[in-house]
Amino acid sequence: MFEGSEPRSTRPIISHVTALKQHANHGHLILAAQDTKAVGTIAATLLMKLLPQHGDPVVALPTGSTPIDMYKEIALKALELPRDHSHHPARWITFNLDEYDGLQYNDPQSYHAFMQEHFFGPNHTAADRNFFPDPKAPKAYDTLIRSYGGIDVLVAGIGVNESPHIAFQEKGSSFEGRTSLVKLSASTIQANARFFEGRPECVPTHAASMGLRTIQDARNILILASGEHKARSVYEALTLPPSTDRPASCLQGHHSVTWIVCPKIAAYLSAHGVEL
Ligand code: F6R
Secondary structure, three states, X not given: OOOOOOOOOOOOOOOOEEEEEEOOOOOOEEEEEOOHHHHHHHHHHHHHHHOOOOOOOEEEEOOOOOOHHHHHHHHHHHHOOOOOOOOOHHHOEEEEOEEEOOOOOOOOOOHHHHHHHHHHHHXXXXXXXXXXXXXXXXOHHHHHHHHOOOOOEEEEOOOOOOOOOEOOEOOOOOOOOOOEEEEOOHHHHHHHHHHOOOOHHXXXXXXXXXXXXXXXXXXXXXXXXXXXXHHHHHHHHHHOOOEOOEHHHHHHHXXXXXXXXXXXXXXXXXXXOOOO
């Protein structure tokens, strides 16, 4: 799945993996990274392996703490590529998963600003290739994604055990939902207060978020998860029957999902009978 049509390399495609298992129930691949940094390194490697060989890749991207190491690794890999190579991040068409409602794009807490710092700036991307859902007109996002031929690779994080969202689709979100304006759960607001000087009252209450149907339409999906506080989110999404109580469980029917998890989550999965 990860080798594309490139000549086989003598170096391992994925390093820093301590365990690798095709999950028996849903064909999902679960990669246990050797540490939290390796979650990002592995994600960058897989993402770039999954990019199509021709044309401008269409990639959906998350913000947050977990993908920061992935963005660092992408920027390093980009240094080895000519800028006109189709896998150079400057050639990617990117769709962010979400953006807060009510923040200006240049607000340091906006997801525009996050991407500028971690991806657009380091890779010198052109603004006309990088898109975000507009809280004022979220529905237009799906039309725009379709106009670029759909998403080749989507990378997402997952919410904490109490709010196991993907993108900002919280408990109760329809599996058939498209991009929309959503209300953040109290627990997500609490979790994200760390980006707002620890003040939950400063976290926007709403965001534009890619819908679960839009996410499932991506051709390949990578989910990154680090920290014990997400172990149950991951376990339940993988093993319990699909339910809107577990938004990430919508992925169980998808043919190409890889979970990249830190050692603590891997240990939780093993302890609860998921073979790794
Ligand atoms: C952010 C997003 C969220 C985060 C999730 C995990 O674009 O869509 O779903 O991926 O809240 O965030 P971190 O990585 O900060 O724990």
